[in-house]
Amino acid sequence: MSQSSPHPKFMEAMRKLKQMSEEERLSEDNAELFEQAMQYAPLDIQPALVAIRKKYEQTYH
Numbered sequence: 001m002s003q004s005s006p007h008p009k010f011m012e013a014m015r016k017l018k019q020m021s022e023e024e025r026l027s028e029d030n031a032e033l034f035e036q037a038m039q040y041a042p043l044d045i046q047p048a049l050v051a052i053r054k055k056y057e058q059t060y061h
Helices: 008-018 028-040 046-060
Strands: none
């Protein structure tokens, strides 16, 4: 797989997450889906996902 095309698992997770409200994305129910996005995210996107994770941790933990 080329560096320029995101991993299919990342694309799948993001497609599902984009259809949700922010509250739904940050919910415990979707934590696994968010982790999938984090695991397969391209390096240039990871900082944004880390920021979202921090917001989740502040909101729910």
